[in-house]
Amino acid sequence: MRRRQFLASGTALLSVAIAGCGHPPVVLDMDDATADGIAGEVSMTAVPGSEEYAVVTSARENGSATRAGRHALFDHTDTVRVEDAFYDVSETRLGSSEVTVYEVRVDFDPDDPTPELGEIEYDDLPETDRRRLDAIVSDDPPSQDGYDLGVGYGTAEEVGDGSVFVPEQQYDVLVYDGDRYRVAVDSRTASEVEYRYEATEVAPDVETFADRVRAQYLFALTGLSEAERAVVEEAIDGGYFEDDDAFRSVVDRIREHEGLDVDDFYGTWLVEYEGVEYLTYAEW
Structure with a gap:
């Protein structure tokens, strides 16, 4: 650190x-x-609203907590700060399964911006899509051959029902400030692990x-x-x-x-x- x-x-x-x-x-x-x-x-600090915070507070209040994810939360430390208190957190792997994860890719300068599925204005996107894509749309987007950037969306369960791209792609052209971007959706299989967490206070x-x-x-x-x-x-x-x-x-x-x-x-x-x-x- x-x-x-x-x-x-x-x-x-x-x-x-x-x-x-x-x-x-x-x-x-x-x-x-x-x-x-x-x-x-x-130690690491678990901020309110984060997955780490939810896991530790649940384990603290209920004796243990479980979570399914594609990576460990506490692989670099086992001491976690929540507000002013500190906890030793154990993270035990219980089992794994295969899930489908999605990535939305954007071509900022497509050779052909004509939609095949349909087009949508950026301001009309559902909040779940804007939250993920806000980080990559700008007034000066990168430009290279093919698709320029990709955004990991996670699983369909993580995305929920609101997205117009995942799991079913409804549009393949995104219009942002008059510019037309081509959008593609890729999927792959990944391993999702179920973890159990226990938290022991070490300092108040x-x-x-x-x-x-x-x-x-x-x-x-x-x-x-x-x-x-x-x-x-x-x-x-x-x-x-x-x-x-x-x-x-x-x-x-x-x-x-x-x-x-x-x-x-x-x-x-x-x-x-x-x-x-x-x-x-x-x-x-």
Whole structure:
């Protein structure tokens, strides 16, 4: 999670990317560790209205919940935040079946915009179709040979009865601001899995959860040389990007400890330096 945030928001990396050099080969970045920040590193937040929220609240209230889907909801974490409380969520695969899923494809510059089935104005589409297609229609649509973009609609059950494209296609030309787009509908068979969920509360609020994380992961970075201290202080000030001996030494010290999220070449740790806690991200 932290790696994506850093690459997306780091101004130092942005200027390098603009210059055409890619992002630096090494990174050490240290940000003040708030309770919310700590919690966000090791949990996901289920927002009201989401499938994750519905599953966890149902499991919390009823002891367990079931769901059928073509992918797992919690494959990257098993700790989920709902409002201010945190839950360990188990996701157990019960069985699978084959279902038909649909994709609506759009050609924004068709060679022949004459309809065979019929045409419909975009504003006249049912809400279920507009909700799915809003993301791809624009004043400057992409243009290439054949169909330009596709939108996954899911199963007929997920779409419901309102669509004019799925499961039965009623129109093959869509008119948007006077432009005529050709529409095709593809279908394929996919595996749908039934899952059972159980949720166990591990913390009633953010501070309590952050304290649990601190107890497991927080360590103090001490006994540094002057060169190592310079690396750390620059990392706190905005990021350190030089692949030198002092950087390697600091990162080696950090990697001796359990991290919040560690891969082969990058990771995130919870570090205390001179009495202040930092969420510390490194690439080496």
